Amino acid sequence: MDNRKIIFIGCQKAGNLYDLINKKLVDENLRQKVHLRKFYTFGLYTYKNIIKVWPDNIIITNITEDEIDTFIEEVIKNGKITKLKDKIYKKETHPLIKNTKVEFYHKQFRVVLRNSGVINPEDINEYIKRNGYKALAKILKEYTPDQVIEELKKSGLRGRGGGGFPTWMKWNCTKNVESDIKYVICNADEGDPGAYMDRSILEGDPHSVLEGMIIAGYTIGAKQGFIYVRAEYPLAIERLEKAIKQAREYGLLGENILGTDFSFDIELRLGAGAFVCGEETALIASIEGKRGMPRPRPPYPSIKGLWDKPTLINNVETFANVPVILYKGGDWYSQIGYENSKGTKVFALTGKIKNSGLVEVPMGLTLREIIFDVGGGLTGNRKFKAVQTGGPSGGVIPEEYLDTPIAYETLQNLGSIMGSGGMIVMDNEDCMIDVAKFYLQFAVDESCGKCSPCRIGGTQMLSILNKISIGHGEMEDIDKLISIGKAMQKASLCGLGQTAPNPVLSTLKYFRDEYEEHIKDKRCRAGKCRELVKYAIDPTKCIGCTLCAIRCPVNAISGERKKPHVIDQSICIKCGECYNVCKFGAVIKE
């Protein structure tokens, strides 16, 4: 047994730190004693320069170049950490493990990310060592396609790409269509602008996705698979290419897989930065080399997909779940989760949260547990205002619903969606109109323009929001937003247009008073909408340092040295400079 330590080095520019440590180890003749590995995704993005030591399972964060000597001394030579103690990230006991009452979850909590950060993603042997490709071997030997589908049905797995469609049904449909040629597509176009779950899976455990796709190929009777991956993810592409090559060398892809008469291969196709291409029919058009425009469904891709052939499309995370389900059984999987939402879900927890990063939690955990236990609460212990899930297709959820268990239906009932897993925490400094504007602007930018409800409705709604945010809104604008939004939901051709109004409608539902305040009182309580903010100087705090007066670009501030200053509102252009420069907190936003 190789019992050398594995040192994972992860940081934004992994190169530097890696090279330095490598050199040092070579100099000290220690290089043979450890494995050294670059790493990128840790789910601990709040920290820079992270080093993880395996099997000790210690994570050291924010290590500087000067500390490399100490690191080698303490971690590699002595195995006793003293000086670097403060930099140890609490051992990998996720807060969740302490907090859930259900013993079961403790151990089975990482399903999709089971290998990420543990194995070297560029070495197929490490995947195999952790039971990789065993499910495939078992299936090819013992299972008929119908048995695979039966197992998936028992598991209760649903699509992780946003829609939550039962996976077994999709597979069954595609299997039942008669055709000599069929395709399997993995949707790795991850379009939510605040999320990177799929990328982490592809970078951290590419073989799990390949294995899921090969099993799908066997089940539905396809010989060719495609992974449609964003060109913006170069490392994921590189890792996938390596993984495919190695799988071919091992006879896991190509002709006669594992000596059976089943043949299957996978190729990559790159996206080119269009959000709408995440929609399945647009994605198919894009793989065909065309402009990525959606087309009406039915016919669904399972009947008529890529080059008009029956096509199975699933999301990255969906595929990554498949090998585990088939290895451990559908019954095992269905024990994890909540009502009709089984298994775990990976979320990209960001925004005003202490521990920002990827978390994988069992369905049914409450939002509060995710945000306050796993995520550690808000930065600066500020007050929670809302959490946004589902990205541009989702909505905000206010504090009173924080005890809602996470599941497809529960989130939908709140006017949001599970989506692909973006979860953005907001505090009192975030303006709900501004947030709605951000998402709607995104949808308008990304609308393909094919159908008018989305193209025109989106632009209309956006111009109303803009009007409200500069203080020109009228009360009837609120009704207009709702009626246009509802029309878009009903009449748009694809999911983009159908869900684009969600961020607006959900903020309206829960924060209508904030909209009214913008309209009636011309006030933005979060101080975000620039035109509505009024800057003033608190005379009790101002010590008359004159800094703000010097920095004000339009000379709106007057006052004598060492005496409280005042802002002339008729001159002020609301640039915020005085607010930012005052060291005494004397400039206030009203």
Place this chain on the structure above:
Amino acid sequence: MTHEKPHLDNVADKEITFYKAQEIPLPKELEDFIAEWKNKPGNLIMILHKVQEIYGYIPRKVAMKISKLLNEPLAKIYGVITFYHLFKLNKPGRYKISVCMGTACYLKGGNDLLMELENLLGIGVGGTTEDGLFSLQTVRCVGCCGLAPVIMINNDVYGNLTKEKLPEILGKYKQEGEE
């Protein structure tokens, strides 16, 4: 947030005829790539990616050559190029500045960084400075939201930024670029 609107080449018709008459040689790497992909259906986007990898953008001459090689109308090729945000019709600067406009960065002031960069560089999104040193673009979530707001200059990531820090960062590249 404004998206870069790729404007079609503003070359005069005369020039186009000139290009037509002139056969430009393609680098071997690209020729091999096209040969490999030529008969695969749906190859256009993959070939355009390769072109952009080599030139940094999609030069009109090359698009014309590809139209010929693949036997696809130039209009269709331009239709595809302009649909996808990633394909560029103009040569980018030596240092590509990408401002993250993902949700986390937006909430933490990504827009302020963008405005400040526009001021400092005197260009808008999609523009390139006259000296060819910097070009400016927006991107969505570069996957380090914990460091928001984030910008990238070529492949270097700068996190936890405030607009006050920008002049110094730009200065470093400017110096490097002028050396």
